[in-house]
Amino acid sequence: MAGGKETPRQKMIGMMYLVLTALLALQVASAILLKFQYLDDSLMTVNNKTVGDNTNTIKGITQAVAKAGNRPNDQRVITSANEVRTRTAELISYMNSLRDLLVKESGGPGEDGERYKNAGEEEAINRAMIGGPNKNGKAYELQKKLNEYAAFLKQFNPNIPAKLALTGKEDPIASKDPNQKNKDFAELNFESTPLVAALAVLAQKEAEVLKYESDILKDLAGRVGADQIKFDKIFGTATAESNIVAAGTKYRAEMFLTAFSSNLTPKMTSTAGPVRVVNGRGQIEFTASAGGPKNKDGLIEKTWTGKITLNNNGRDTTFTVSQKYSVVEPNLxxxxxxxxxxxxxxxxxxxxxxxxxxxxxxxxxxxxxxxxxxxxxxxxxxxxxxxxxxxxxxxxxxxxxxxxxxxxxxRVPLPQIGIMVNSRPVDFQKGVPATTPRTINIDVQPDKDFERMYPQEARYRVTSFEVQVGRGGAQLDRLNFSSSSGNIAPLLSKLRPGDQIFVKVKEIIRLNYKGDMEDIPVPSSAQANIPLR
Structure with missing residues (x-):
């Protein structure tokens, strides 16, 4: 079924149709006949209720038109609604006459509390609805009327199916059954079909017809007063000259009521870019671009233009708005x-x-x-x-x-290098006693300004220095170290007053904030002669 969201009643009719289709495929037995009769009774009860509802919808449309002042456009809605109701009533009356014909041809009403004399009669149904080899039965006339009705409704709602009476190839369920897909409408619905099943088929078709009539009438009811803009959403709004105000200056704003119609969906465009419409309001967002002459305050004055278009009763009405804004070029x-x-x-x-x-x-x-x-x-x-x-x-x-x-x-300023003996500063003029040297220590001091600004970058490490002992211009011994401190105790027994200890730093690295190492040039302060006395 086509149309909008189905009501619970319409969903129930759809399920009954599926049950009916399944029952038609079963062998006919008394229990099955009772189920067909139950389906027929249920469908006809719903159909009678739908006829009443649709009639009340017509009355509601008439009252709404009168309340709106019987405007010409609304009068045309009444005309269309009455035309739909008349065509539907004619088709339902015809289908009810077929019900009476089938009951009569099958032996008439039953006796002793039975609804029908021959509820399982099939041959009479074949003759009446299919008509034998010539295929001139009433089902073919019904097929024509149902499809003509569908074509009539499409002028009000293009989503109505093109046909309401389908052949086996057109029916979505029968087309999957090799025994049914080659049958025409009459054979598919009435061949080898007992009376109560044929009545249930007719009741289901009536339900489908009334469902589409209901959809059309509801749509027509919504068109009453459609060319009047009814503002049903009202709220307060305030706008300010600026959301940022310096202390001691004036804050200015306007406060007013705004309203829009929830039945209208305006189309909005702007020269600034796409517009997103939410609850009748257009939301505009774009990145302000620089460029253009500046005013005396250093601002670039620009303007965007927007258009709001309403489709009211098939006619477009467009409103144009223009908004000025100022752009401040940001300074780095x-x-x-x-x-x-x-x-x-x-x-x-x-x-x-x-x-x-x-x-x-x-x-x-x-x-x-x-x-x-x-x-x-x-x-x-x-x-x-x-x-x-x-x-x-x-x-x-x-x-x-x-x-x-x-x-x-x-470049990073080079550090200052201090050479110490036994972790103490040395007076290189006086020297140290020949019996005291145990360790040579290298102290690396970063540039003070650099260390203050970049403490994580001002970390140094001595990775190589050399110690030589000399006497009278000749080298007595030499030791190499790979850290900032070296043990020279093994040389102590060789030291004499007048000897000299020569210290030379050969390699220093700097650690950055990541812990990565960088070789740096060795400063001139990284070597010294220490006299022994």
Whole structure:
């Protein structure tokens, strides 16, 4: 069945049709005949109720038209509704006459409480509905009337099926049965069919006819007053000149009632982009673009235009709206502990801000001669220069370029190296007693300013240094160490006053914030002569 959402009654009729189709395929027995009779009784009860409902719908349409002032368009609705009711009543009357004919041809009413004298009569049904080899029975006339009725209804609802009387090939159930699919409408529904089953078939067809009539009448009822715009949704609205107000300035707003009709779905378009309509309101969202002349306040003044089109009783009415807005070009602001230059191979953390964008600011970062990563906060960018060439940072938000900034790149300042004996500083002029040296310690001190700005980048480690013992210009011994501290106790027995201990740091690495290691140049302070006395 075509149409909108089915009522519980219509769903019940559909299930009865499926049961009827199944019963027709069974061998006829007294129990089966009783079930056909039950189906027929149930369907006819529903049909009589539907006729009453449809009649009341006609009355409701008539009353609604009168209440609306008997307007010409509404009068045409009444005419259409009465035409549908008349055609339906004629078809139902014809089908009821067929019921009477079949009962009569099968022996008439029963006696002693039986409904029919021959409830299981089949031959009389074949003669009356199929008509023998010539196929001139009443079922063929019924087929024509049902399909003509369907064609009549399609002018009111194009979703009505093209046919209500289907052949075996057209019926979705019979077409799957090799014994039924080649039968015409009369054979499919009335061949070898007992009286009560034939009556149930007619009752089901009546139910289908009345269902479609009900759908059409409900649709026509909804057209009464359709060319009048009825505002049934009313709510309060307020608009302000600005949602952001500086202290000491005036806040201005307007408050008013707005209304719309829930029966109308306006079509809305705008020069700014697509419009989403929700509850009669158009929602417009677009990314404001820069470009264009600025006014005295530095704002770019722009305008978008929208159109609201209502289809009212087949006619379009269009309203045009125009809205001005101002665009502020965001300025890029860079802040950090030091923005004058970046350090080579260091994670330089900067804050790239665009205050004009507020909460809508969602930056992405790119550029040249460095890698760029987003920090813990959305405005934080981590820049690691890959060379000492100038770095260009580009900042965008929402696909719109905000600005660029160029930074010079400097190398990390070298640390200061302190050489100690027994973990104590050494006076290289006086030296140390020849009997005291046990350990040589290398102390690496980062540049103070660099350490203050980048504490996670100012970590150093000595990985190689050498200790030589000399006397009179000749080398007595040599030891190599792979950390910042070396045990020279094995040399103690060889040391004499006047000897010298020469310390040379050969390799130092720097650890960055990730723990990655970088070899750095060894400073000139990384070697010393320690005289022994």
């Amino acid at each position: 602001s860079i802040s950090s502990a030091s923005v004058s230059a970046l350090y080579y191979k260091v994670a330089n953390r900067l804050n790239a801000l665009a205050p004009a964008l507020g909460a809508n600011y969602n930056p992405s970062f790119s550029g040249t001669n460095a890698t760029f990563a987003r920090g813990a906060k959305k405005e934080e960018v981590i820049i690691s220069p890959s060379s000492v060439a100038p770095v260009k940072l580009s900042v965008s938000s929402g696909g719109i370029k905000i600005g660029e900034e160029t930074f010079q790149v400097r």
